[in-house]
Amino acid sequence: MARLDKSRTSSHQLRPFFTSQNLLNRADGSAQFDFGGTSVLCSVVGPAEVKIRDEKLDKATLEVLARPLVGVPGVKDKTIEQNIRETLEPLVLSGLHPRTLLQIVVQTMQDDGCVQSTAFNATMLALIDAGVPLNSILGSVTCMIDRKTNQVLLDPTREELAQAKSTHVFVFDNKAPPAQSKGDEDDVVMEDGDRVEGHVLFCESTGVFTEAEYFECYQVCYKGVQTVHGFLRTAVQKKFEKEHQQLQD
């Protein structure tokens, strides 16, 4: 079925990715990540000196600041800040840098839908660029369900989101799922008989939707995130190849 976004032919197709790393001169790490017309720039400073008030004796303090496209940060940005911080806290090996500050600034550069997912991916690349020790990497995509057609659309544009009855942001990591976790005995099986795969790290679904629709989105996003993971890997690999080309000659 045709999408509102004419550049794409399939409902499960992602927009073209773009990324650029190490583009801020004064930050310890930085990256830009684009999903089509949506672009987020992220900078990482740290491990740096922390204010006594925020100091934690056994681990690094994580601070996330989200900056909107226009105007001053508002309530919506606080939600993004909390979501990113609470998702990253278990990923960053903060015990290796106690009594320090890790400051992450997320600046929206262009908004054509899915800002939160773009911010997650930009933050991930910026942390890798800064050399912050991590136990895994994450990738994020957003999908929505169309109000009229009930179709799941991956990575919707702003125009498409206006037609959404629900939107779903998912984050998955690159770890193999834990061998045994509670509730694994009974798999969730979708209507077409497929088992729902993947262990979710973060999810935020809003709107009105059924359980079956939720798990369909879960599955579509899990597959979408695999593409993002592959892209992140290529992006990092390219950067190191460029750095090491003197050795190769």
Place this chain on the structure above:
Amino acid sequence: MAPKNKKGQADAADESTSAPTLRVILPGDQLPPHEANLPTGQDEDAVSMMIDQRAPPTIKLGPGLTPMDDDTIISVKAGVLNHTDIGNRWWVESNQRRYVAAPGESVIGIVTGKTGEHYKMDIGTAQPALLPVLAFENATKKNRPNFNIGDLLYCRVAMANKDMEAELDCVNPTTGKSDGFGELKGGFAFKVSLGLARRLLDPRQAVVLRELGKHFPFETAVGMNGKVWINSASTAHTILIANAIKNSEFLSTAQCQSMVKKMVERI
């Protein structure tokens, strides 16, 4: 990060050198068993590394690799996976801009403060490092070195611990000699990434320094903390050298040679 030693005999069955292409790994990636020269009965694609209990091999893990509870080894940094057969050592060569002090590394620090017993030094870490006033050649309680705020010192990290400020010294504790450490007078200092600093310290890789040396003489000191100090006969040369070093980070050997040539021709 201290190398983690696993007990058992060293296994060096596969003496072939590492693959010619770069092995870039990302945080969370596991070190595959057949790569770690482990005697496994598993197929090549097996991702979980089960260590054979009968003949456990010795692996030494360097920076960027951490053993997990289930005997797998994962990477915590993005970088190039490196390996030497001698001692079966594995480490990840990553690049970053923020310095984290490690014992034994040579660094360039700026004096930022002075107390009775210590100089406070900025070496680029989260907390300022401490340099005892007695950690200099021939220094005694009566005969103390005298530095001012803003002076540059080439020193060695004597002690580094994640919970404490790093401690520096400018003397070899066994011989009492300065070993070349001490104040860097005159010249110009600037910051580069830690990866570039490491490459500048490796004669095989420091193409840009070799090329610059063909055109005019200069002095240089490179700290593992990404600070580079240079000194030459004229200011014009100093600026040229600083720019050439900063430009060289992402260039190939040929590009680097032509870059230096063009810059030298311009002055």
Place this chain on the structure above:
Amino acid sequence: MTSVAATSSTFTFSAAAFQRLHPAEYFRKFVSQGVRPDGRLLSGFRPTTVHKSVVSTANGSSMVRVGGTTVVCGIKAEVAEPTLEAQDKGYIVPNVELSPMCSSAFKAGPPSEQAQVVSDAIDRILKDSDVVDLEQLCIEKGRAVWALWADVVCISYDGNILDAALLAVMTALTNVRLRKPTYDEGVVTVSGEALTEENSFSLTLTRTPLSTTFAIFDTPNNTLLADPNSAEENVSLGRITVTLDEKNQLCGVHKVGSGSCSPALIKSCIERAKERTQELRSLLA
């Protein structure tokens, strides 16, 4: 973390001291036995009460008690100009206040991050799940609409503020009575006489979403604590919130924090949330 207190024979301290020194280990001992320090089972919810029309000066109000957490919601209606984008729609603005009055964990001054995040979560549920058809709040298209300020004040904080605040807002919304205003050439008149069936109206809610929160206590076991209190929130690693309407349609699934969850775990949360929201609805009726 060491479990010095429990095993060492020469060095012992009281349960209260143990809880203060090693809160996570203290909880782990309870959780391993399948109970919680306050006597609940892992899947148990705290006793919940709902009172309507508690603030006589507000157009709609409610007081909700979930264990030690108490919130009061008052909805005040004001005549306002419509926004440029929606000329025939009124608006509802939820605001959650977590002042030092309800817990020493909160400081005076501008709203804390948590207060803002909860306000935003309620706002998104109201908007994205179409809880109120905002055209009901139109007085004269392009000229005047009702603006409803839904202020939630926390009186006593003991964890799980989102579930309590959302329940309070939904109760207060069903409780709202607005006078029928008259519009005449740019002047809106709202009579001051006593409310009757004829001169006032209630809001029609499309649906009433209610949320259920579970704390993720440990990884990789992903032990869930239903309806966590403040102490449990402090030792847990993440949380899952499931929001459901009366037809058991989902209005929100939010998972944040440590521990990757399997689809089966989320499904079990949805199942348990269904039972819980059924119970809550009997309080609302």
